[in-house]
Amino acid sequence: MTLELTHTLPALPYSHNALEPFIDAQTMQIHHGKHHQAYVDNLNKAVPGTAAEGKSLEDIMAIMSTLPVAIRNNGGGHYNHSLFWSILGNNGSQPSEQLSEAINAAFGSMEGLQEKMNTAGTTRFGSGWAWLSVNAEGNLQVSSTPNQDNPLMDVAEVKGTPILGIDVWEHAYYLHYQNRRPDYLKAIWSVINWDAVSALYAAAKAH
Numbered sequence: 001m002t003l004e005l006t007h008t009l010p011a012l013p014y015s016h017n018a019l020e021p022f023i024d025a026q027t028m029q030i031h032h033g034k035h036h037q038a039y040v041d042n043l044n045k046a047v048p049g050t051a052a053e054g055k056s057l058e059d060i061m062a063i064m065s066t067l068p069v070a071i072r073n074n075g076g077g078h079y080n081h082s083l084f085w086s087i088l089g090n091n092g093s094q095p096s097e098q099l100s101e102a103i104n105a106a107f108g109s110m111e112g113l114q115e116k117m118n119t120a121g122t123t124r125f126g127s128g129w130a131w132l133s134v135n136a137e138g139n140l141q142v143s144s145t146p147n148q149d150n151p152l153m154d155v156a157e158v159k160g161t162p163i164l165g166i167d168v169w170e171h172a173y174y175l176h177y178q179n180r181r182p183d184y185l186k187a188i189w190s191v192i193n194w195d196a197v198s199a200l201y202a203a204a205k206a207h
């Protein structure tokens with residue numbers, strides 16, 4: 001196996017305690033260092049001998065219906081968490097003018113978006129994700145997926161390019177919030193890196 005065929009854990013772009021008090025350092029250590037690392041390791045074990053061999057993560061998502069379930073779970077886990085770390089931060093940023101206009105057009109306001117995302121995350125039974133994505137028409141949409149699925153997968157009910165994903169697995173919040181998923185969802189809006197989300201939005205629109 002050559003290096004470019006191996007998937008690797010991306011470094012966190014900030015320290016483990018950077019998202020305190022909204023997301024605690026111990027949760028970040030376990031979530032990134034143990035959970036995400038396990039998705040990467042298990043993906044690398046599952047890929048050899050399949051059509052996912054030599055493909056980028058994004059390209060793997062597009063053919064997920066043809067691949068073993070271990071690649072769906074662990075490839076999804078790797079993609080989703082890589083995106084998640086990149087759209088979090090404690091930098092006080094705001095959505096770009098373009099993204100802000102698109103949010104207002106689709107959801108009425110930032111509060112409207114947050115309410116829709118939090119409902120998607122709260123009503124997802126068991127483990128999964130809430131997503132803000134850009135659909136084929138270039139419009140913003142909110143959806144949720146079970147397990148480690150995401151809107152890039154050909155198996156997704158609602159397909160699009162994700163620009164913001166919120167992990168609603170218990171491992172994302174249980175140490176600090178116990179069973180209070182709605183409290184976690186309310187808090188996470190304080191640590192969204194809108195510069196990163198705005199850049200993903202611009203890239204998705206240019207696609």
Ligand code: MN
Nearest residue numbers: 035167169172
């Ligand atoms: Mn997670």
